[in-house]
Amino acid sequence: MSRGARIWALHGGLIALLFALQFVLPAYHHGNLARIMVLASYAIGYNILFGYTGLLSLGHALFFAAGMYGMGLSVQHLGLSPAPALLIGIAAGAVVSLALALLALRTTGVAFMIVTLMFAQAGYLAILYFGKYTRGDEGFVIQTAERVLWGVDLSDPTNRYFAALALFAVCLLLSLRLVRRPFGRTLVAIRENEARVTMLGYDTWAHKLGAMVISGTISAAAGAFYGVLFGYVGASFAAVPYSILPLLYVLLGGAGTILGPFVGTLFMFYLIDLSSGITTAHMLIAGVVLVLLTLFAPQGLVGTLRARVFRWLP
Amino acid sequence: MDLGPYLLLATLEGSVTAAVLALTAVGLSLVFGVMRVVNIAHGEFFMLGAVLAWVLTQMITAHPALGFMVALVVAPLLVGALAVLADVTILKHLNYDPERTIVATIGLLYIIQQVTLMTYGPEARPVEAPFNTRLAIPWFEWGENGFAMYWPWGLSTTSYKLAVIGAAAVLLFCVWMMMTRTKLGLVMRATQADRDMALAFGIPVEKVYAMVFGIGAGLAAMAAVLIVPIQQAHYLMGADPLLLSFVVVIIGGLGSLPGTVVAAILIGVSDGIISVFFSPTLAKILATLLVGLVLVFRPQGLFGTRGA
Numbered sequence: 085m086s087r088g089a090r091i092w093a094l095h096g097g098l099i100a101l102l103f104a105l106q107f108v109l110p111a112y113h114h115g116n117l118a119r120i121m122v123l124a125s126y127a128i129g130y131n132i133l134f135g136y137t138g139l140l141s142l143g144h145a146l147f148f149a150a151g152m153y154g155m156g157l158s159v160q161h162l163g164l165s166p167a168p169a170l171l172i173g174i175a176a177g178a179v180v181s182l183a184l185a186l187l188a189l190r191t192t193g194v195a196f197m198i199v200t201l202m203f204a205q206a207g208y209l210a211i212l213y214f215g216k217y218t219r220g221d222e223g224f225v226i227q228t229a230e231r232v233l234w235g236v237d238l239s240d241p242t243n244r245y246f247a248a249l250a251l252f253a254v255c256l257l258l259s260l261r262l263v264r265r266p267f268g269r270t271l272v273a274i275r276e277n278e279a280r281v282t283m284l285g286y287d288t289w290a291h292k293l294g295a296m297v298i299s300g301t302i303s304a305a306a307g308a309f310y311g312v313l314f315g316y317v318g319a320s321f322a323a324v325p326y327s328i329l330p331l332l333y334v335l336l337g338g339a340g341t342i343l344g345p346f347v348g349t350l351f352m353f354y355l356i357d358l359s360s361g362i363t364t365a366h367m368l369i370a371g372v373v374l375v376l377l378t379l380f381a382p383q384g385l386v387g388t389l390r391a392r393v394f395r396w397l398p
Numbered sequence: 399m400d401l402g403p404y405l406l407l408a409t410l411e412g413s414v415t416a417a418v419l420a421l422t423a424v425g426l427s428l429v430f431g432v433m434r435v436v437n438i439a440h441g442e443f444f445m446l447g448a449v450l451a452w453v454l455t456q457m458i459t460a461h462p463a464l465g466f467m468v469a470l471v472v473a474p475l476l477v478g479a480l481a482v483l484a485d486v487t488i489l490k491h492l493n494y495d496p497e498r499t500i501v502a503t504i505g506l507l508y509i510i511q512q513v514t515l516m517t518y519g520p521e522a523r524p525v526e527a528p529f530n531t532r533l534a535i536p537w538f539e540w541g542e543n544g545f546a547m548y549w550p551w552g553l554s555t556t557s558y559k560l561a562v563i564g565a566a567a568v569l570l571f572c573v574w575m576m577m578t579r580t581k582l583g584l585v586m587r588a589t590q591a592d593r594d595m596a597l598a599f600g601i602p603v604e605k606v607y608a609m610v611f612g613i614g615a616g617l618a619a620m621a622a623v624l625i626v627p628i629q630q631a632h633y634l635m636g637a638d639p640l641l642l643s644f645v646v647v648i649i650g651g652l653g654s655l656p657g658t659v660v661a662a663i664l665i666g667v668s669d670g671i672i673s674v675f676f677s678p679t680l681a682k683i684l685a686t687l688l689v690g691l692v693l694v695f696r697p698q699g700l701f702g703t704r705g706a
Binding site for chain 1: 435488491496497498500501502503505506507508509512513516517569612643645648677679680682683686687689690691693694695
């Protein structure tokens with residue numbers, strides 16, 4: 085098999101496997117997997133900026149929340165149905181990420197990390213401050229009646245699973261296509277040596293801007309779907325831990341790999357799920373994993389596999 | 399109460415915040431200046447200082463002042479030792495790479511915070527101040543009978559709050575003396591100026607780094623011991639000092655000690671005033687936006703002269 089065919093077979097196979105799992109999984113894991121697929125989509129968005137472009141953002145919760153609140157507020161206050169509400173959420177993510185990119189891309193390295201962290205924190209605080217509309221920390225529930233998309237009730241577990249799978253498949257294939265095109269190749273080149281790419285005549289600023297908007301928009305789509313599928317919109321999704329989570333997923337799975345975000349989310353989700361049976365301090369696991377990963381496995385699971393065995397992995 | 403007394407009260411409360419903030423931020427600034435490490439776990443060292451102060455005052459029950467004095471010395475030492483341990487086991491092995499250390503200190507943040515939650519628990523616990531006399535403050539105003547002095551209701555402070563401001567000033571002076579007048583300070587400044595050259599001149603750079611990381615964490619812990627009789631010890635209390643220290647360090651110019659102190663006073667006092675007249679959330683939104691915008695448009699800080 086050629087490299088291209090192998091890649092399409094692998095990723096198509098994963099989607100087919102997830103489709104088939106729907107019929108065999110017990111209810112509990114079935115629900116978990118739907119959640120994992122939405123969170124993995126968020127991580128895929130994060131990976132485009134962090135893994136492929138080499139820009140470490142500590143503020144992606146801002147984009148996730150932009151999607152979630154863009155969707156939630158338009159359902160709650162404008163009485164829209166899910167389809168236009170989801171589109172508004174995704175558009176909100178695109179606008180917010182463009183605005184932040186225009187500011188934050190003037191900085192690099194550590195300053196970029198702190199700028200994204202600060203603006204995300206300002207966004208979180210703004211959600212608390214406008215508690216009259218957003219209901220602050222408490223959040224609001226999206227009623228079952230408001231979660232019917234084109235006659236399909238998304239609060240039903242089976243439909244929810246398919247919606248999550250659809251979102252995940254679109255994000256996965258989109259990112260796969262993106263990194264195999266010249267645009268994605270240029271992003272990787274920027275990650276490796278930005279000065280050289282500039283010298284070769286590429287507009288690195290425009291590429292980074294594009295990467296950040298795509299990354300933010302995918303994250304917002306994940307946020308908007310999360311709100312619709314699980315029926316809850318709350319400020320905790322905009323707080324710092326939700327900026328750290330995709331970083332954790334991507335680091336664990338492997339930064340700059342297409343499957344890494346999904347593998348990382350799957351492992352981390354079950355690690356936290358199992359540990360929360362033992363202790364309430366489940367973020368302890370996240371902390372330990374972060375430290376161990378930076379110390380011993382900066383390439384992550386899929387990254388290590390690619391370095392050792394499957395050199396053709398995208 | 400009129401506007402004037404209100405403003406005075408806000409300034410006083412703000413000065414207490416500023417004093418504690420200056421100590422915390424100088425710790426962060428020292429670590430960034432010398433080691434070029436952004437320590438996200440700094441707020442957790444602060445929190446540990448407060449929690450340890452509670453533990454120590456519970457153990458020493460002879461006299462509240464005695465327990466507090468012991469805490470003021472022992473808590474920073476313990477926290478400093480923990481920071482040295484973290485430096486030697488984690489940061490050293492990352493070669494102080496800026497991006498990887500940020501991720502590692504985020505991990506450290508969660509580890510410290512969650513271990514505290516598992517052992518100390520989710521309660522907020524008070525520590526008794528060694529002395530706490532209420533001091534009413536007079537106010538002067540032109541009234542019907544000409545210039546008169548009166549005592550507005552609610553306009554007061556405590557002797558302890560004034561002592562916190564004094565203690566912070568003394569400690570900051572000590573840090574300043576250490577940096578400019580001692581051999582240790584000289585070695586730190588040499589490492590800050592040029593790591594490789596310092597190494598070539600036989601300065602044990604790794605030991606200096608461990609020491610600086612310990613001192614930085616110790617300063618945060620000491621600030622926390624000072625503030626804990628006014629606030630309460632809680633496992634999530636590290637978030638605000640971390641955020642505000644970042645604001646201060648960035649506005650003051652990364653790695654510049656005098657700039658950090660000036661910015662701490664500015665931010666502390668204005669935070670107090672904005673919190674009294676508007677809402678604390680709005681004050682925090684403005685502070686975070688300020689940091690972001692300063693980093694974007696003036697990365698050397700408002701008072702700094704050279705790039706980070």
